[in-house]
């Protein structure tokens with residue numbers, strides 16, 4: 520059953536109002552990883568809850584309890600569960616998205632205020648934190664629902680929703696909720712398939728469906744020693760310096776070309792055979808795509824297959840920052856007393872946080888012992904999640920392929936993504952159904968980066984895609 524042409528017209532006809540709604544969403548700085556913004560994540564939950572109700576969704580906010588972040592005890596933002604339709608002759612689809620965002624400051628290098636949606640009329644770009652990751656995709660669903668609600672039209676499938684406000688900070692509390700509600704009689708009982716509304720195309724021109732995600736293990740390694748920050752003129756070359764120790768430790772983790780030096784981590788992953796390599800060869804992708812989205816000619820290889828495998832089927836280790844280090848302008852001559860290096864490893868099957876943690880901790884302890892330092896080392900795993908790979912020949916994917924062809928006139932790329940959405944595997948395992956990632960944005964959207972954007976056409980055509988996917992799902996043989 521194709522989507523009604525009136526639906527497609529409605530999305531086009533209301534594009535400006537939809538963009539205005541996106542601007543409202545972007546203006547709420549719902550940064551889950553910054554305690555000072557926790558109230559904004561709550562405000563975002565209230566805003567989204569009200570929007571869902573206004574288009575006919577029956578919702579409930581679920582308290583996920585409390586957690587400790589950077590030593591502070593904080594309330595977790597609620598998850599929003601919703602449902603619309605309860606027709607036993609129809610399939611039931613569970614939609615997931617997240618309403619929290621990564622931090623953003625104009626001083627990070629943004630050209631515009633990150634929490635003011637700025638429309639570039641020339642390029643059609645909608646610029647603002649969360650425009651692509653993940654407020655635009657969530658609002659795409661509101662656009663679809665608004666058409667049906669205003670026109671008093673039933674949806675072709677029953678919908679259930681699960682929106683969370685902690686995805687960018689390890690989805691604290693969500694796994695337990697999903698497992699609980701997936702049991703018989705639970706909120707998600709009866710779900711036939713899941714659609715994760717997050718992620719991006721591989722390039723800027725070919726829509727994609729994603730069937731794999733890397734997992735994640737995020738570490739904080741702390742070296743402490745002096746009772747307080749010291750004067751480097753008075754104490755330099757007289758004491759063990761925590762920063763010097765830490766920099767040595769970080770240097771033992773990964774080579775400049777990405778090889779992971781922690782024994783057993785790279786080795787755990789079997790190499791790709793020729794058949795698998797053909798999958799990457801076929802993808803519409805070039806080195807210039809990665810260099811364009813990175814904003815510089817810095818790809819690790821000139822070979823497209825190597826670059827794609829590095830992102831999709833190999834683990835990677837990235838060093839993110841050093842807490843406690845002097846980082847302000849000027850030339851402060853300080854020896855910081857306590858510094859914490861933050862790094863994470865993106866995981867692929869068969870890696871999991873459980874089998875990677877001991878390798879990392881053992882490596883750091885040995886490397887620290889070799890320094891002969893009198894300082895103190897601690898290693899913490901801040902959060903993590905397992906990798907996920909799905910069957911892309913399933914009817915859920917077939918419906919999404921048909922919808923993509925109908926809206927964009929082309930077949931989608933089938934991708935595995937380098938990023939992580941840990942709850943994806945939890946949905947797959949606890950519900951025992953197929954999970955699909957249906958991306959809205961492009962590969963150069965700059966998620967997590969400065970000047971994040973969503974192209975107007977991706978927001979509008981992407982909203983049509985979400986609606987069309989539901990009509991194709993209704994039709995397809997289970």
Ligand SMILES: C[C@H](N)C(=O)N[C@@H](Cc1c[nH]cn1)C(=O)O
Nearest residue numbers: 652686687688689717718938939
């Ligand atoms: C792919 C998704 N849009 C995303 O960005 N996920 C984050 C999840 C995360 C985990 N810790 C912090 N963020 C990611 O892959 O970094």
Ligand SMILES: [Zn+2]
Nearest residue numbers: 652687966967
């Ligand atoms: Zn993200």
Ligand SMILES: [Zn+2]
Nearest residue numbers: 652653717718
């Ligand atoms: Zn996301």
